[in-house]
Amino acid sequence: MLILEHISKTYGNKNEKAVDDISFEVYPGEIFGFVGPNGAGKTTTIKMIVSLLAPNSGKITINGIDNQADILGAKKQFSYVPDNPELFEKIKGIEYLKFMADVYQVPAAERQERIERYLDIFEIKNAVNDPIGSFSHGMKQKLALVGALIHDPQLFILDEPMVGLDPKASFELKKIMREHCDRGRSVFFSTHVLDVAEKICDRIAIIKKGKLIEVGTMAEIREKAGSQESLENIFLELTE
């Protein structure tokens, strides 16, 4: 579903790689967790996947489409919710949702059905006619989630989705992620909440200072670390 091959990225300072030769694959039907300390390069990696940044080297393939050769084709395969979704403050929630449905060319019946369902789940139905500027942080995040789910993407990419969501919403989001994968699609998300990663992810990648230090299922990671401890303890040891 998603293949990264030898991806590297440097920002201004040429000697310091934000992402350093990363390769991994996300299979269809799996939830893939991406964990690592602050500044490890998670957001940078995600931005390269969603075509907000160009990698210095390497290749990214999304659902069989090279995202540098066919940018537009690749964009149609995923949807993305950033860690801090900045949305147009002057636009109303419902106008934003219509915009998203239009740009992904979602048929009328499907868009209505999906939007109604997700608005109910995230409990923002009553706010949907207000300008986004009047939304709280969590409400903005929920709206961005609804907008991202409108076109039922093959690959659902989220950066720190649990931060700022209330317990009910983050429970519902986990359920949605699971259902999404049960239909053969994939979810790729970064997180600092290691319990969540441990519980819901089929596979996990750990990144540190731009380098991938571990990829695999929870069992594989435990085996390599030679301990039966929680992901939290392994993470703390590995990222020492």
Added chain:
Amino acid sequence: MKEIITLTKLFINESLGVSLFFYNQKYNKKEFYKQLFTLIIVPVALIPAFFMYVSLMSATYFGLTLINQTSVFLSIGYILATVLIIVFGVMYILSEFYFSDNIEELIPLPISQRKLIISKFLSILVFEYIFAAFIFIPILIIYGIGQGMGLLYGLLSFLVFLTIPVLPLSLMTAVIMLIMQSASLKGRKDMLQIVFVFIGIAVIFTVQFWFTSQLGSGDEADFQLLMNTILTNNEGLLNSIGYLMPTSFLMAWTLNKITLISLGWVASLLGITLLSCVLMVAIGNRVYLKSIVSGKIIKKGKQLSGAQRSKVLGKKSHGAMAIFTMDLRLLLRTPVYFFNNVSVVIIAPLCILLSVSFIEIPPEDLQGMQEFFRAMPILMNFLLIAFFIFFGGTSATTASTFSREGKASWLTRMIPVTARDQIVGRTGVAMFIQSLGIVFTIIAVQFIFPLPLSTLVITSILGILGSLPILLFGLFLDMNRPLLNWDNPQKAVKNNLNVVITLFVGMAYTGLLIGVSGLLGYFVNPILGYVIFVLISAIFCVVFYQLINRRLEAEFLNFES
């Protein structure tokens, strides 16, 4: 005083991005050279425009000497400068006083409201002095040389010049503060505030035009007569507006003939100016911060029923249409954007309309003018086309289209919209606004003399076509160097050099295009003129369209680095 100077410097720094410039010099060389380049290229681009203005004014002066009316020359310049300062000043006042985020940071600090107002006003004034210098100093010099004036004229005209931007700006600031006060206290939405401000401006313009229309040749006897008529006709009106705009007479009396009394006139001009500043600060001290604090509430919409939601969502629109709608909504709903990009299409036709209704042209003159233009339709057509291109080009709407999205631009770059749809949607918004300007202008012009339908069709089509290359050029610039990292929407348009470059390149291009095709049309064959016009426009359109279409998706990847 020290505090005021510090604050003023801070505001100027903020609106020019001086600190960022020096930060870039140290840490971001590429960005620094870009800025340095524009810093050099903009003044260079200005030179021909300025030269054209000076020669136009010299010609006007020469024309006036022929009919022995040089005494109105200074008045014309004064009014021109005042009107321009008001038109551009409104934007500056609103964004500096009301739509800039620094207020929220400054309110908690122990700075008195008065100092805040004065320093904000001064920071605007600095720019307006530069602006006024370009407009008014050539006029003063032309007149001075033409009349063989001496040293005293130089001194007096310098004093007059000092008052030029201060008076209209302080009065505008006071008016805007009062309007915003009444608008914000009732929890109005942004758009309504704008409407209020426009009404206020319309009143000012009415007053201005009314006075200048009564001015006649501008000499003393007429003014006495005028005062008498006003006094006998409408006392209330005199009280409210009589003291508002007589300054153009004061200016004329000071400078037209240099006598000892001139000193008295200039002293009263300075006095009035000072008074209006005091008035502005006094008003501001009562209302300014109060309305800022109460104006921060965002009005919520009505709750929608399921049927209403599905009505909104049910219609499927094309990608280009979605981009168009989003861009237009942002433009109309963000006050600063509205003022920068939309207001001119309302104000300019309004000026035409007001000048027509207040300057009474004798019927036989009007008929003469109509016959003149009817005899040479090509002249009239190219004049109108130039005016229409002005709406499309000068607002430079496309030159900030990505910049205006700021930190939310990730959305634009993440969604799968083709470059073609982006171009069509975004250029479409600019063309839509331009079309409004064209329609308003046509309506206003109909009052002076009705134009045949064929003229209207030709000029509208060519006006839009002619500005399309400028719009695409602006889009091309903004694609290459968007200004996204702002915390205050005014920076996206005010500090955006893309806008400035598009403006000057657009003006120079329009001048050349109209010049070449107009001359060919006039001297060779009208059809040839139009054909050349269409040809040049079409070529530039295709070139820029292709450039953007090929590069846009790839450039989106560079927005953040």
